[in-house]
Amino acid sequence: MGAGAGADLQLEHRGGRVMAVTREALSVDLASESVRSLNQRLHEATAPQQVRVLNPSGKHSIAVGLDGAHEVEIDGHVGYYCAGMNQHAAVRIAGNCGVGVAENMMSGMVVVDGSASQSAGATARGGLLVIHGDASARCGISLKGAEIVVRGSVGHMSAFMAQKGCLLVCGDAGEALGDSLYEARLYVRGLVAGLGADCVEKEMDDIHMTAVHELLARAEITDIHPSEFRRYGSARRLYNFHVDNLGSY
Amino acid sequence: MCGIAGLYLKSATLQTELGEYLSKMLEQLSFRGPDSAGVAFYRDPAPAGAVKVSLHSADPQQDWDAIGTELEVEFGELSGPNVRATHATFVVGADGAEVQSWLAEHHPELRLMSAGTTIEIFKEAGPPASFIERFALSEIAGTHALGHTRMATESRVTTQHSHPFSTGLDLCLVHNGSLSNHNRLRRRLQRDGIQFQTDNDSEVAAGYLMWRMQDGASLEQALEGCLSDLDGFYTFAVGTADGFAVLRDPIACKPAVMAENDDWVAMASEYRAISVLPGAQDAEMWEPEPGRIYSWSTAAVA
Numbered sequence: 358m359g360a361g362a363g364a365d366l367q368l369e370h371r372g373g374r375v376m377a378v379t380r381e382a383l384s385v386d387l388a389s390e391s392v393r394s395l396n397q398r399l400h401e402a403t404a405p406q407q408v409r410v411l412n413p414s415g416k417h418s419i420a421v422g423l424d425g426a427h428e429v430e431i432d433g434h435v436g437y438y439c440a441g442m443n444q445h446a447a448v449r450i451a452g453n454c455g456v457g458v459a460e461n462m463m464s465g466m467v468v469v470d471g472s473a474s475q476s477a478g479a480t481a482r483g484g485l486l487v488i489h490g491d492a493s494a495r496c497g498i499s500l501k502g503a504e505i506v507v508r509g510s511v512g513h514m515s516a517f518m519a520q521k522g523c524l525l526v527c528g529d530a531g532e533a534l535g536d537s538l539y540e541a542r543l544y545v546r547g548l549v550a551g552l553g554a555d556c557v558e559k560e561m562d563d564i565h566m567t568a569v570h571e572l573l574a575r576a577e578i579t580d581i582h583p584s585e586f587r588r589y590g591s592a593r594r595l596y597n598f599h600v601d602n603l604g605s606y
Numbered sequence: 607m608c609g610i611a612g613l614y615l616k617s618a619t620l621q622t623e624l625g626e627y628l629s630k631m632l633e634q635l636s637f638r639g640p641d642s643a644g645v646a647f648y649r650d651p652a653p654a655g656a657v658k659v660s661l662h663s664a665d666p667q668q669d670w671d672a673i674g675t676e677l678e679v680e681f682g683e684l685s686g687p688n689v690r691a692t693h694a695t696f697v698v699g700a701d702g703a704e705v706q707s708w709l710a711e712h713h714p715e716l717r718l719m720s721a722g723t724t725i726e727i728f729k730e731a732g733p734p735a736s737f738i739e740r741f742a743l744s745e746i747a748g749t750h751a752l753g754h755t756r757m758a759t760e761s762r763v764t765t766q767h768s769h770p771f772s773t774g775l776d777l778c779l780v781h782n783g784s785l786s787n788h789n790r791l792r793r794r795l796q797r798d799g800i801q802f803q804t805d806n807d808s809e810v811a812a813g814y815l816m817w818r819m820q821d822g823a824s825l826e827q828a829l830e831g832c833l834s835d836l837d838g839f840y841t842f843a844v845g846t847a848d849g850f851a852v853l854r855d856p857i858a859c860k861p862a863v864m865a866e867n868d869d870w871v872a873m874a875s876e877y878r879a880i881s882v883l884p885g886a887q888d889a890e891m892w893e894p895e896p897g898r899i900y901s902w903s904t905a906a907v908a
Contacts, residue, residue: 414878414881414882415634415876415877415878415879415880415881416878417878433887434877434881434887434891436876436877436878437876452887453877453891455861455863455876455877456861471891472891472892472893474861474863474893475858475861475893493858493893494858494896512858512895512896513858513896
């Protein structure tokens with residue numbers, strides 16, 4: 358791959374948000390190159406790469422399994438599982454996503470300029486997923502430690518069985534939010550259509566205000582105040598919660 | 607897993623491209639449904655008092671001209687046969703039910719795939735790519751069309767098991783998903799005179815819509831009934847004389863995406879099927895909400 362490694366970074370404002378671009382970013386056009394080839398290049402790279410992906414055209418599995426501090430910008434709408442299993446890389450999608458964006462992410466950051474289909478951030482263990490549009494059903498299902506910020510609203514059964522991590526929703530949440538929730542933290546600014554089994558509203562203390570403030574800042578959302586959010590969590594009546602294990606939750 | 611595509615052309619100048627566009631959409635969906643493919647095109651209205659029928663024959667040597675002659679003697683045939691692979695369309699001076707009962711009596715070996723003023727259904731077992739080529743889909747013009755690629759999960763792979771299923775005059779259904787209560791519901795509908803050609807679950811959904819609408823329900827009311835009477839997973843697209851409608855079940859496990867610009871309205875199982883349309887990248891796009899009916903018609907988009 359060669360090009361891009363060690364290139365000097367330039368910060369540019371686009372759509373009100375800062376995005377990292379580089380003069381020497383490598384362009385990969387998926388109209389002429391396969392997704393497998395793109396992913397393989399990134400898997401085999403020994404140094405962090407800057408890549409701009411053109412013509413994604415809804416293709417599946419773009420930029421999956423990255424394991425390095427790469428910066429990938431995708432110009433358009435993507436299909437399923439984009440940036441799945443991500444480790445360390447920063448992936449920005451200038452468009453909408455199909456099912457399972459950043460599913461099973463381990464670390465790094467995935468930013469979606471548009472909206473995401475269902476199961477965004479499913480089972481993700483670490484890193485930050487920011488969706489500037491809406492996310493549909495089952496956003497953050499079985500979340501295991503990652504943080505998810507949705508600028509718009511989320512669909513039904515979001516954070517279903519979420520174990521650890523955080524889902525912050527600036528808009529509304531659909532039916533059965535946090536059903537069978539474990540220890541993930543949920544913050545919703547708008548209306549919640551309904552809480553799932555064992556999910557209850559909890560007090561917003563200073564510690565939570567600070568956490569929301571920091572998360573919004575990392576998601577580059579500056580026009581919303583933490584006090585506008587309500588907090589939801591597990592009532593701990595459904596699963597075998599034991600206070601002695603608190604340190605491991 | 608199956609693939610669904612729906613396309614309505616708002617711009618009359620694009621109507622000659624309908625078949626080309628739908629072919630490209632089906633190609634993108636072929637990996638979701640490699641077992642069979644089918645389409646419903648809405649085009650070339652039959653004159654008042656006449657019906658357009660689409661017939662299928664399993665016999666590759668089928669003498670469609672002879673069928674045309676018989677139809678002319680019986681009903682005063684107006685045009686046809688327009689032969690397309692294993693199918694042929696005719697415009698006949700009769701109504702759909704008359705043609706259906708005549709076929710049952712004189713040509714039980716032929717299947718009536720669709721009847722109406724503008725609808726033409728073609729479907730066949732086999733890979734979508736060969737279906738597209740064999741039926742020369744890319745040359746078909748029209749106002750709107752639905753397509754389906756099937757991955758069979760619960761019944762056989764035959765022409766009759768393929769989608770779309772006719773649900774009445776100018777109406778048809780394509781389905782992605784699986785229904786759990788179709789056997790009981792089929793028996794219920796059969797008692798009320800709804801006929802089925804297969805043991806397929808999707809055909810029961812089509813029969814259900816037909817049953818409700820024969821009873822006076824509007825398409826919207828019939829689709830609303832699906833939410834309470836059908837048990838299972840579904841994304842439906844229903845073709846109508848002047849548009850199409852979309853419904854997802856309340857759990858919404860089966861995907862769907864919709865997009866619209868000044869020239870067209872499209873729905874598909876995945877965006878990649880919409881991405882082949884001109885201007886797709888900048889079209890307004892959204893995921894249809896569970897349990898909500900979306901419909902387009904000439905009146906609504908004019």
